[in-house]
Amino acid sequence: MPLFLVYFAQFHEEFRLPELDxxxxxxxxxxxxxxxxxxxxxxxxxxEVESAALAAKLVRRGILIRYxxxxxxxxATYAELFSHxxxxxxxWSDYMTCSFKFTVDAFGRSLTQREKVSAIESFSFMACEGPIKMKNPDVEFFVCEEYGAPDTPQPLDAPKKVWFGRLLNQGSRDLIDKFDVKxxxxxxxxxxxxxxxxVMANQALARPHALVYDPFVxxxxxxxxxxxxxxxSLGSDIDGRQIRGTAGFRRGVNGISANLAQYGLADRVLDTAVFxxxxxxxxxGPLFDAIVTDPPYGVRAGAKRLGRRSGNDPERSLRVVDGVENFRRSDYLPPTVPYEMSDxxxxxxxxxxxxxxxxxxxxYWLPTVAGEYDPKDLPTHPVLRVVANSEQPFGGWSRRLVTMEKIAPLQGDSAAELPEHAPAHKNFRDRYFSKFEALDISSTTD
Incomplete structure (x- = not known):
């Protein structure tokens, strides 16, 4: 099959192949x-892709793909490229009379305008006869010089590789700006x-007519x-204040509904619920095409589930205030207990x-203490297969984006198979804060 060059963004490198797949x-x-x-x-x-048309289709909603x-x-040199x-x-004979343009790029170094022009002129042997057209040309030739990672201590004076081809399409990195949280x-x-x-939406295979659910919305x-x-899509949370926007957040009092109106997506988000x-x-039984979620780790917000701590008054919810039972009041919050991360x-x-x-x-996201994660930490299930497991490091801790696919109907009462040892995400909140308290102490004594 024909060869095509994927030009990734140099971000979230562990996530790029899972998104491509x-x-x-x-x-x-x-x-x-x-x-x-x-x-x-x-x-x-x-x-390898069967055709240029399919290759262009492949990347059109890519987030970690530039072109x-x-x-x-x-x-390794321009001379070697030209020989090839x-x-x-x-x-290039099919494009000799087409309107065209050259785009010259570099990875690991900035090129001057003079260097770009010199690179373009070096392709004069192609003898393109069509008009140069900077906007919407019939064909766009793409040259990229690869120098190495931008943070290389001693940047190369000459590229270690030069790539060339016909630009077909670009990804959808513009969506990052559109959905910027700011x-x-x-x-x-x-x-x-x-x-x-x-990226998570892509890995969840979110698409028209699919039903996607976030249980920690x-x-x-x-x-x-x-x-x-x-x-x-639809979501739920045990704390309705986050959904409604009444929990003292930095901006907005209309909650999720305000964002749906902002992006014109109210007709695709079916509902949000509190439970x-x-x-x-x-x-x-089966209901959702995808479950996409970021369970609360306990660093900025702890996980909770319904329950009463020992010693709490079990009759509190039944008390009558101004003629209304407590649990029927609009501002009533049912009692909760901590929900341990591994659970x-x-x-x-x-x-x-x-x-x-x-x-x-x-x-879903799985938090873990840096240096303690073991692949065996991941719980498994007989009907779920791990598709991808990518790490985003934060220094003393990291989180892993885990993607699993249901491969068979659920039979009987088969349950998740938990690791026999204490995984690196067990009691994550306590381990996170104890680790960073230790780091703070060491930094003050040096």
Whole structure:
């Protein structure tokens, strides 16, 4: 099959291949590539696709993809690249009378305008006869010089590789700005940033007519991004104040509904509800095409479930104030108890195993203490297969974006299989704060 060059954004390097694979499924475009040739230090990856039209379709909603280019050749030097190109002049013969433009880019270094012009002029052997057209040309030739990662201590004076081809399409990185949390009418202290919310929507295979659910909806970031891609979405949370926007957040008092109006997505977000996911009202059996969520870790907001601490008055909810029973008051908050992180994840897998349709995906964040994570920490389930597990580090801790796919109907009472050891996310809140308190102490004594 023909070769195409994927030009990734140099961000979230562990997430790039999982998103690419998800786009292949979403767009029904089979691809092939050698994973051994992928490097987090480089934004380039050669893939095989059946046609240029399918390659252009593949990346159109990519968030971590800048461009896709019909690969014509590469070389360690321009001379080596030209030698490669001249072996097959038929590649450009079809475009000799078309309007055209050249785009010259570099990874790991900024090029001057003089250097860009010099690079363009070096392709004069192609003898393009058509008019130069800077906007909407018939064909756009793409040259990129690769120097290495931008933070390389000693940048190279000359590129280590030069890539060339015909630019076909670009990804949807403009959506990062559109959904920038700083521009939202309503946000809170746990609002997920736009880029990763969009990546999660892609890995969840959010698409028209799919039904996506967030059981820890918070301020509703995933409802926005999944519904932007055409899915119907809904969410729930044990704390209705986050949904309504009455919990003292930085901006907005209309809650999630204000953001839905801002982005014109109210017709795709079916509803939000307030209940404990452990006591959910959903009918038994498969219901959702995807479950996308960021369970509360306890760092900025702790997980809770319904329950009473020992010693609490069990009759409190039945007390009558001004003729109204407590539990019937609009401002009544039912009693809750802490929900330990490893229990949250185990219950989440059990819920997904029942409520996802076969082929549906669970996409969730798993926090972990840096240096303590072990692949065996991940709970498993007989009907759920791990598709991707990507880390976002934060120094003393990190979080992992875990994507799982339901591969078979749930049989009987099969439950999530929890690790026999204490995983790195168990009692995460306590371990997080104790770790950073220790770091603070050491820094003051040095």
């Amino acid at each position: 998800s786009l292949s499924i979403l767009e029904n475009v089979p691809i092939a590539y050698d994973a051994a040739t992928y490097s987090p230090e480089s934004p380039f990856l050669l893939i 896709i280019i019909e690969y014509w050749g590469s070389g 190109l001249k072996q097959d002049p038929s590649r 521009k939202r009418t309503y946000l809170g202290n746990t609002t997920m940033d736009a880029e990763l919310s969009l 918070g301020t509703g970031s995933f409802l926005l991004t999944c519904s932007h891609f055409g899915a119907y 404990d996911i452990c006591r959910n009202p959903w009918r038994p 949250v994840i185990g219950d989440l897998l059990g819920f997904a195993a029942e409520k996802l349709v076969v082929g549906g995906r669970l996409v």
